[in-house]
Amino acid sequence: MSLPARRKFIPLLATALALAALFTTASLLYPGFCSRLVVANLFADNAALGISAVGMTYVIISGGIDLSVGSVVAATSIVAATLIGRHGWHPVPVIALSLLLGLLFGLGQGLLIQRFELPAFLVTLGGMFFARGLAFAVTPESAGINHPFYDWVQALRLPLGGRAGLPATALLFLAVFVVAAAASHLTSFGRNVYALGGGADSARLMGLPVAATRVAVYGLNGFASALAGVVATFYTGSGNPAMGAGLELDAIAAVVIGGALLTGGVGFVEGTLLGVLIFGTIQSALVFDGRLNSWWLRIAIGLLLLLFILLQKWISGRAGAARAE
Amino acid sequence: MNESPRELLRARGIEKSFPGARALDGVDLTLRAGEIHALMGENGAGKSTLIKILTGVYPPDGGVIEFAGQPISPRSPRGAEELGLSTVYQEINLIPTLSIAENIMLGRQPKRFGVIQWPALRRQAARALERLGLQLDVKRELGSVSIALQQMVAIARALDLQVKLLILDEPTSSLDEQECAALFAVLKRLRGEGLAILFVTHFLDQVYAVADRITVLRNGALVGEYETARLPRLELIGKMLGRPVEAVSAARKRPDAVAGERGTAAGPTFLEATGLGRRGAIHPLDLAVGTGEVVGLAGLLGSGRTETARMLFGIDPADAGQTRVDGRTVRLRSPREAIRHGFGFCSEDRKTEGIAPNLSVRENIILAAQASRGPWRRLGRTEQMQIVEHYIRALNIKTPSPETPIRNLSGGNQQKALLARWLALQPRLIILDEPTRGIDVGAKADVERLVDSLRERGLAVLFISSELEELTRVSGRVIVLRDRRKVGELTGDFDENRVMRMIAQPHE
Amino acid sequence: MSEPGQKPRGASVGARLRWPALSLAALLLFNWFFSPTFFHLEIKGGYLYGTIVDVLNQGSKAMLLSLGMTLVIATGGVDLSVGSVMAIAGAAGALLVTRTHLPFGVIAPICLGAGGALGVANGLLITALRMQPIIATLILMVAGRGLAMLLTGGQIITFEQPSFVFFGNGHFLGLPFTTTVVALAFALTLWLTRGTALGLFLEATGDNETASRFCGAPTAFIKTLVYGFSGVCAATAGLIATANIKAADSSRAGEMMELDAIFAVIVGGTALTGGRFTLAGSILGALLIQTLTTTLYNLGLPPAIAPAPKAVVVVAACLLQSAKFREWTRGLVGRKAAA
């Protein structure tokens, strides 16, 4: 295949290679890093981030952005925790309710963006502050969840041999990933999202449901954030209004490292998975090393971002050349 | 051409007005199955409005459209497509980041249980392209193929539906000869299949190469419908420009005195370009403008006039030939450099390249002058007001106050303000691209008077206009362009008629 | 962002200042009734003393940031990195003052220079590499915080150097010195934008970049410049934040400040789509946000919930700028404005 034909896969390959390289290096440096347990942990520990990153992928492919993710996670977690812990509701209805709220919140943002042509950046910035404030208004303290249902779910494990096993949350993350990836390739909604990001006006003239798609994308991301919040409550067995601060940035970083263009139209849910894994690998490598400090993570992520964006600039440059030939 | 032509589409008395402008005034259009029909007209003729009405982008204010015998009123491009009319717009409306196959099939992918069947999709796309005689890797990303191919993909998308009428809005504006030839081959093939093709273009040769019949519009009104074979080029041009040939030939010649004066008054050459050209924009041409001379660039829309201007001003720098200013060879790679050499360029596209809409008239006028002084040597408030008030008076710009946001002004006054912007720069050469487009008669007169006075003050002026009468009246010398080529130059004693003949003469 | 924004219609400076001024007035009125001590002013130890003064003092950081952010947004961009730059400048300042014992008069310019350099780097990413402002500055936002922590080794670095401390805690003309800093910065910015032609080029670039380029306006230079300026403002704010508590806390300094700054600018009536800008409006916006926080302190509400009302205010501000929204309904505009 010629470069132009496949150029949009290059960032993806680069990401995959980067991940492989990172993991191999870490495995050589740190004994026991290259173990099923660590690999399993990558999924277990980053389930919440992963789910919101998957949602964010759709938003970014559609040419938008959503900064409210982290706060929605926090709000969901604390609402769920208080309803279950303090008011003694059963988790199942509570979870259903939180997901619904997340969906509505996202749809609301989408409507403001679509209907009044407000910049997504600003609307979701507002959403971010609003949800965070809300979370603290519910209760400033973290609230524990002690419920047989939670214990049962937390006990679920898909054994991978050794002590390694995938908890329910990790499986949920993988399920979300598979569904989202499939949908992005195999449903007209998925393709319309790409078209929307690739050129909203053209999409409109092609007779595609631009407005509905845009609103739906934000709605879905709200839902994904809420789901991530629920996952977080299972991960920690509690809710915390301070949870997920800066999660949106990690998610965006993961998406971009995964080969998506913030200008929209280009990106892969699969790439996002790789981005999340890279994120997790660096994080646990730092812990394995045990001497480096956590801020190296931020610096590394920043550099990776720069690297991948430059890579994409270079590729689109090549594309221009290819056209000129 | 097939015998016993049956009418596919009859549009009668189509009317459309926009706030402040009457775009279409009772226009008729008749299209037959199995014909290629050219829709011609200069700017503001109403071509695009008519197309947008046919394809349901706008609802018409009046008139009826019959399609295949049924009265129709498409409410959206989608609706029109379902009826069997589909359009390929000039600026290709596809998604460059998606694959060719997907661009063809988007919105109607073959599905099973809501799941897109990619192999089937690619097969269908490939088939659609084969219909145009194209073999492409449909997995390729659209953005990575040439504009011409993108055009073909757009056509393929349009054809993939059960289309009876294909509308092509300036499909060739960005194609070179071979690409055009390929396109025309496709169009003829489709005509053979009994499709009706409505074809908007500015290239005469192309019209005479493929079109069976021609409908000419001018200023939103129907001029007429003609068999191409029976309509000489000269007449066509006359109809497009609204200057019936006989009238033209009878047209009063400019007093020779004036002509003579203009012939001689030209001082030393200020700008001299030799073999200057840019790939894909304008073929290499020679061009010279003297101080105190007005040189007209004549030609139909899309003949390369604006391209020439942009090239000279360094917006799309030349990639061939050389430019001499005052006899010294210079390279103009950016507007800044051009301005430094004393150029000014009043763009034809007032909205996107001219005004800063939310800034005041004052700011818009002094912008260029200030830019040439750099950020630190700010024009004092009083200096600014002197300049601004001087030009408001000199060009009688009608504005409530110099501080009014320029977007609140009428087109004509915006245009004058932009002229003022460049004059405030004290340029030595000013390029005026369609300075009288879309402005009222009074303003037009003002502009013409201004150009004359500039010439008298020893400026070099390059004047671009589609209105040949105006052009010939203003210029002492006219360079004629056709299909992105310089086809000739007229000096001394000339009139619109000769210009039109020159435009009209077929490719040698 | 790819979503279309709206330029404010008929936006004379007065009209732009109306909403922020009204909202601020409303908030002050609220305080008039519900926290009587709010307007209490007196002279203590030779300088003015009262809640209002605190608002000015604590608002100084947001005000400084909003000055730079206004210019950035006027070009149609945005600078997410200011918070991290604050942290970096603060950390650098504290390090220099504790390690080298150079006079503050030397240290300050170094820190501001560093901030400016980082800003220019942003600008180059945007102009030379044509990156979207939001992503270009996001990189520095993420990496910069790490850089700051790297400098301080994650520690809180305390110092007592008088002149540095004065920068954040001193008083001048009976007011906190920070107020003077803001005043000077405001004056400087005002001069840069209105005293030179930079402001004209800036607004022209933001309003119609193509036209400006055709006029020979140095659009790329301008864009790079404003990010550099934003960096300097951020560095100044960082030094104040650090001096204020006599300690560099690189993990928390300037956290979320970028958002406050953007809020201030938008609320102040400068459209995110660029073009016309108003520095006074941004200052008002910053004061509005600070007053909000202080009000919550006074009411004994946890400051953690402050974001919620902020969000309402800013979304309202955006809606007021949205032509679509005006078309939709005018009645609602009135109600929202009260929010």
Next chain:
Amino acid sequence: MPFFAALLAASTVLWSGCGKSNETPTAAAPPAETSAPAAAAPASAEPKSSLRSFTMGFAQVGAESAWRTAETESIKAEAEKRNVNLKFSDAQGKQENQIKAVRSFIAQGVEAIILAPVVETGWEPVLREAKQAKIPVVLVDRGIKVNDDSLYATLIASDFVAEGKLAAEWLAKKTDGKAVIVELQGTPGAAPAIDRKKGFEEGIKAYPGMKIVASQSGDFRRSGGKEVMEALVKVHPELTAVYAHNDDMALGAIQALEEADKKPGTDVIVVSIDGVKGAFEAMAAGKLNCSVECNPLLGGFAFDAAGMAIKGAPVAKNTVVPDRVFEQSQAAAELPNRKY
């Protein structure tokens, strides 16, 4: 898609490569053996010569206060001394990060984990995993809420409630039970914040003359303490005492009080908790009246307990670190031997 190929390739390589090595940490054998490879590892800072070398993980909250850094230093130093290969992780105040850290400690097969929990709730799942992996967890400086306290080996911490009480009683003594108090709370929801508030309130119950007129969170930060105090001193100019949940906030508050033209230490009695060096300096300068020490030097206790737990020897469930009350009078004398 080529990407799938790449991922597949990567993962298969990884899997096959991992087959063998993943037994190293998973072997639930006596520590001695598991630690050997760890010690031999290139990354390990340990000299190979050391006969008995533990690998232990320390999941720290962050570096938000001087007290915190002192605690970190103490534990790192102790590790040096005992020649333990310490894996340090700083969660930047996020529980998510801390849980991740603990889980990857488990994955590394460390012998013991020291955890300074950022919040009280939400630890069951991860601690259960530690328990399954037979890795003892030593909690330092604050407790957690768990139903099953076998999830951790021991808690080594000061009694925050007691600290609050001590502060209250000292203040009562100092002001003979009459005080208008402004309270600066720690981070909302943090255990010390909750308990120190609780303890203090219990402490002043006995004295009707002492009442808290305002209680606001300063987030355990200097800047927080300063900003909040600036606001509250104006709302309650009548205040006679300040009770801060930690020294950093107190130091910030002192600045605010001085700007308010009050004399902290004389007009306004300032009591705080932790006893960091800065606090002693302030006391020596007469601006802070009293600091209830909350000893961060837990290294010794922590490693003793960890050592016992690893050997399987019984460990006291709750080791309370003795806290002392320091007044201005002692400050000058004590200052030189403050390590933090």
